[in-house]
Amino acid sequence: xTPVLEARGLTMRFGRVTALDxxxxxxxxxxxxxxxxxxxxxxxxxxKCLSGAAxxxxxxxxxxxxxxxxxxxxxxxxxxxxxxxxxxxxxxxLDIAANLFLGRERRKAGPLGSVLRMxxxxxxxxxxxxxxxxxxxxxxxxxxxxxxxxxxGQRQGVAVxxxxxxxxxxxxxxxxxxxxxxxxxxxxxxxxLDVRARxxxxxxxxxxxxxxxDIADRIHIQRLGRRIAVITPxxxxxxxxxxxxxxxxxxxxx
Ligand SMILES: Nc1ncnc2c1ncn2[C@@H]1O[C@H](COP(=O)(O)OP(=O)(O)O)[C@@H](O)[C@H]1O
Ligand SMILES: [Mg+2]
Numbered sequence: 001x002t003p004v005l006e007a008r009g010l011t012m013r014f015g016r017v018t019a020l021d022x023x024x025x026x027x028x029x030x031x032x033x034x035x036x037x038x039x040x041x042x043x044x045x046x047x048k049c050l051s052g053a054a055x056x057x058x059x060x061x062x063x064x065x066x067x068x069x070x071x072x073x074x075x076x077x078x079x080x081x082x083x084x085x086x087x088x089x090x091x092x093x094l095d096i097a098a099n100l101f102l103g104r105e106r107r108k109a110g111p112l113g114s115v116l117r118m119x120x121x122x123x124x125x126x127x128x129x130x131x132x133x134x135x136x137x138x139x140x141x142x143x144x145x146x147x148x149x150x151x152x153g154q155r156q157g158v159a160v161x162x163x164x165x166x167x168x169x170x171x172x173x174x175x176x177x178x179x180x181x182x183x184x185x186x187x188x189x190x191x192x193l194d195v196r197a198r199x200x201x202x203x204x205x206x207x208x209x210x211x212x213x214d215i216a217d218r219i220h221i222q223r224l225g226r227r228i229a230v231i232t233p234x235x236x237x238x239x240x241x242x243x244x245x246x247x248x249x250x251x252x253x254x
Contacts, residue, residue, distance in 0.1 A: 001028065001029065002064060002065040003026045003027055003028055003029075003062070003065075004027050004028065004029050004063070004064060004169060004170055004201050005025075005026075005027040005050060005061070005062070005063055005081065005169075005170050005201075005203075006024075006025065006026050006027070006061070006062040006063075006065075007023060007024055007025040007026075007046065007049065007050060007059065007060070007061055007062075008024055008059055008060045008061075008062070009022045009023070009024065009058065009059040009060065010022070010023040010024075010025075010046065010049050010056045010058070010059035010060075010061075011023075011056060011057050011058040011059055012042075012045050012049065012054065012056050012057055013057055018225050019042050019045040019225060020042045020045050020046060020049070020056065020059075020225045020226070021042075021224065021225030021226050022059070022225075022226050023042060023046050023059070023222070023225060023226045023227055024226070024227050025046060025050070025203075025220060025227060026230075027170060027201050027203055028201065028218075029199075029201055030196065030199060030201055031196070031201050031202075031217040031218060032192060032193075032196050032201070032202045032204055032215055032216050032217050033201070033202070033203050033204070033216065033217065033218050033219075033220055034203075034204045034205075034206060034212040034215075034216035034218070034219045034220065035047070035203060035204070035205045035206075035219075035220045035222060036205075036206065036207070036209075036212060036219060036220070036221055036222070036241065036245055037221060037222030037223055037245055038223065038245055038246055041222040041223050041224065041225070041245075042222055042224075042225040042226070043205050043222050044174070044205075045225075046222065047083070047172055047174055047203070047205060049061060050076070050081065050083075050172060050203070051070070051073055051076050051081055051083035051172055052070030052071065052072050052073045052074070052075050052076030052077075052081070053072075053073050053083075055069070055070075055071065063079060063080070063081070063169065063170075064169070074103070077103075077168075079169075080168050080169030080170060081168070081169065081170045081172065082162070082163035082168040082170065082171050082172065083163075083171075083172040083173075083174070084156070084159040084160060084162075084163055084171065084172065084173045084174065084176060085174050091147065092146065092147050092148035093146055093147075093148060094146065094147060095143065095144045095145060095146055095147065096128055096132065096142075096143045096144070096145060096147060096150075096158055097121075097124045097125040097127075097128035097129075097143050097144065098124075099147050099158050099159075099162065100124070100127070100128045100131060100158065100161060100162050100165055101124045101127075101128070102162070105119050105124070106119065106120040106123055106124050106127075107119060107120060108120045125143050125144065127165075128143050128161075129143050131161050131164070131165045132157070132158075132161055151184060152179050152180045152181075152184055153180050153181075153183075153184030153185070153187045153188055156176050156177075156180070156184075156188045156191070157187070157188070157191060160173075160176075160188075160191050160192070160195060163195070163200075164195055164198065164200065168200060169200070169201075170200070170201055170202075170203065171195055171200055171201075171202045171203070172202075172203045172205075173192065173202060173203070173204050173205065174205045175205055175206060175207065176188050176192070176204070176206075177189065177206065177208060177211055178206075178207070178208075185208075185211065189211060189214060189215050192204060192215060193215055204216065209238040209241065209242065210238070212233075212241075213233045213238055213241075214233075216232075216233060217232065218230055218231070218232050219231050219232065219233070219236075219241060221241065221244050221245050221251070223244075223245060223247065228244065228251045229244055229251035229252055231244070231252065235252075236252075
């Protein structure tokens with residue numbers, strides 16, 4: 001089966017530093033693919049190339065088997081690749097509805113929208129409420145509440161709802177639980193499982209081995225700028241994964 005999102009031989013250099021050295025990645029339909037690797041392994045660079053935040057010096061990105069070139073994150077998003085970044089997931093001073101529709105605001109019908117450019121605030125709030133309900137984010141009482149008043153986990157929820165709301169093909173999450181407590185992390189992990197259940201494949205970058213082993217279908221191990229192994233929670237233990245990641249153990253053959 002054709003992977004949903006694929007990277008082939010991505011290379012990226014910064015002067016004499018090689019961030020990516022022929023990196024491959026394959027995201028299959030319906031899966032949660034975790035990406036793990038030591039600091040400097042090239043995880044962020046890889047994700048930047050997939051999400052349009054950086055353009056590789058060489059190599060290819062394919063979406064549903066078709067080569068794509070994203071010049072910026074907006075182009076990636078329009079093509080259906082949504083990335084939830086750790087810090088900038090949302091605009092804190094805006095409310096939930098405004099965050100969901102950020103950059104995709106709906107105008108009022110007729111000349112009010114087309115000529116006067118008036119926003120369909122009521123319609124957006126209603127759609128936002130439906131989306132948050134739909135994802136089981138009922139703890140968020142008020143759709144007009146500024147996002148800065150939400151907890152870290154709730155903010156992630158808004159970011160994920162946003163990703164899930166617009167017919168995305170892929171959701172990429174960069175360290176979504178890094179700043180969260182135990183309970184909130186659990187909610188975000190459940191949210192990721194929920195996104196998968198809706199048929200959206202997810203790339204999850206994480207340092208947290210228990211989280212990775214809890215929800216990933218497959219685990220991409222990045223080392224020295226390239227993919228050195230793909231394992232599964234069934235094929236390897238956490239300490240085996242860490243040993244491969246750090247070079248203490250050789251990657252499995254094949
Ligand atoms: N903008 C940049 N300028 C210079 N070096 C960079 C830049 N971005 C990344 N690098 C280098 O590329 C390598 C890979 O970095 P990165 O992709 O951030 O790895 P990871 O996310 O796995 O920690 C590191 O050695 C890093 O210092
Ligand atoms: Mg990084």
